[in-house]
Amino acid sequence: MELIRVLIVDDNDDTRRNICQMLSFDEQIVVVGEANDGVEAVQKAQDLQPNVVLMDINLPGLDGFSATEKITTDVPGTAVVVTSAQGEKEYLRKAMMVGARDFLVKPLRKEDLINTIKNVFKIENKRTGQNDIKKMPRKSEVITVFGTKGGVGKTTIAVNLAVYLAKCKQKVVLLDFDLQFGDISIFLNLYPRRTISELTQEGDAWDMELLESYLLPHISGVKALPAPSRPEYAELVMSGHIEEIINLLKDHYDYIVIDTSPFFNDTNLTALDLSTQILLVLAMDLATIKNVKLSLELLESLQHLNKTKLILNRASDDMGITIADAEETLNFLVAGHIPSEGKIVVPALNEGIPFVLSHPTAKVSKAIQEVGNLVLKDNGYQEDLRIKQNKNFFTRLFNRGD
Numbered sequence: 001m002e003l004i005r006v007l008i009v010d011d012n013d014d015t016r017r018n019i020c021q022m023l024s025f026d027e028q029i030v031v032v033g034e035a036n037d038g039v040e041a042v043q044k045a046q047d048l049q050p051n052v053v054l055m056d057i058n059l060p061g062l063d064g065f066s067a068t069e070k071i072t073t074d075v076p077g078t079a080v081v082v083t084s085a086q087g088e089k090e091y092l093r094k095a096m097m098v099g100a101r102d103f104l105v106k107p108l109r110k111e112d113l114i115n116t117i118k119n120v121f122k123i124e125n126k127r128t129g130q131n132d133i134k135k136m137p138r139k140s141e142v143i144t145v146f147g148t149k150g151g152v153g154k155t156t157i158a159v160n161l162a163v164y165l166a167k168c169k170q171k172v173v174l175l176d177f178d179l180q181f182g183d184i185s186i187f188l189n190l191y192p193r194r195t196i197s198e199l200t201q202e203g204d205a206w207d208m209e210l211l212e213s214y215l216l217p218h219i220s221g222v223k224a225l226p227a228p229s230r231p232e233y234a235e236l237v238m239s240g241h242i243e244e245i246i247n248l249l250k251d252h253y254d255y256i257v258i259d260t261s262p263f264f265n266d267t268n269l270t271a272l273d274l275s276t277q278i279l280l281v282l283a284m285d286l287a288t289i290k291n292v293k294l295s296l297e298l299l300e301s302l303q304h305l306n307k308t309k310l311i312l313n314r315a316s317d318d319m320g321i322t323i324a325d326a327e328e329t330l331n332f333l334v335a336g337h338i339p340s341e342g343k344i345v346v347p348a349l350n351e352g353i354p355f356v357l358s359h360p361t362a363k364v365s366k367a368i369q370e371v372g373n374l375v376l377k378d379n380g381y382q383e384d385l386r387i388k389q390n391k392n393f394f395t396r397l398f399n400r401g402d
């Protein structure tokens, strides 16, 4: 039985004690902390990562609505249940707008309280599909940058993301699984003597020492495994090799960033299977939108949709198709936007210096940093965005006529 970890927020000592007592009757629920004001609530939610927060509204300092909003945006995987002596519709609406999952009117009854917590926990688990994984000390994040259209910017994003993560003091390895025409070495100005195709010829007894000897260090701190030097060597690399490489690296690196070729082939499918996050790259032309739609359908059938973030590359205002139109067509929300900035991106590629290093304050670098922050926090998923979108909808609705 999986325990449900609860944080109780109320400025009244007796109420907190009462709630604790009621919850002690259920063996699945465990109270991991208490807070008596909004600021403490946010801090404890971040530190303790509870499954459910019971949140009173009238709190000194930061009120319960503001604390709920902060927790629902900053602590993914934690659901908030608002508790209040006021049961008016206006309170209920406000609670929904800030992202609360349920609302209980005081005085609280034991059965209601326990059932609500269990229900919210069940829904939250289904929603993220990842709570189990999140609670385990995850050794490594595997991030695959994917897209079934050539030239959409997969390598540009993978390389600059890896370098940004390394700048954030993470231990990062970048794998070039675009096995025929991989160009990570060019992006990083590296000159590989040996590549993944030679690695596959090393027999069965691979160990970390051997694999590490194939990784090329970049000045940013990123280590890179280059793609084969010739397209015909790509066929030496089997999905079993991909699996072994990822599994070996998982114990030694914080982030494994993978660049891919634009196909659903065996090796890419293996990388997607083993990924904890997938960045699917979108561009605003009809051909790419059609490809992304088909890719999303396939990712859904492979049950990979809940780890997919859609990243729009070369976003600009004059593309003839609006982002909202694309999102509606795809039935999927865009998590990150990277602007088109040829004057920075193309010379960076030609010089072999990632632009997040050479131009850290450029718009395109800032955008990669934002995507990197989504990756670091493991948020920016369709469901997170949908809540945000609903919130915006409510905000617009209630602010009409202001």
Ligand SMILES: Nc1ncnc2c1ncn2[C@@H]1O[C@H](COP(=O)(O)OP(=O)(O)OP(=O)(O)O)[C@@H](O)[C@H]1O
Pocket (backbone or CB within 6 Å): 147, 149, 150, 151, 152, 153, 154, 155, 156, 157, 178, 260, 261, 262, 313, 314, 338, 339, 340, 341, 342, 343, 345, 346, 349, 364
């Ligand atoms: N945001 C951007 N602004 C301007 N140019 C860009 C941007 N993103 C990518 N490019 C340019 O587009 C070209 C293709 O980018 P990239 O090689 O990253 O795509 P890819 O998806 O990896 O392509 P392939 O499928 O061939 O591997 C490169 O010349 C790159 O400099």
Ligand SMILES: [Mg+2]
Pocket (backbone or CB within 6 Å): 154, 155, 156, 178, 183, 259, 260
């Ligand atoms: Mg590429």
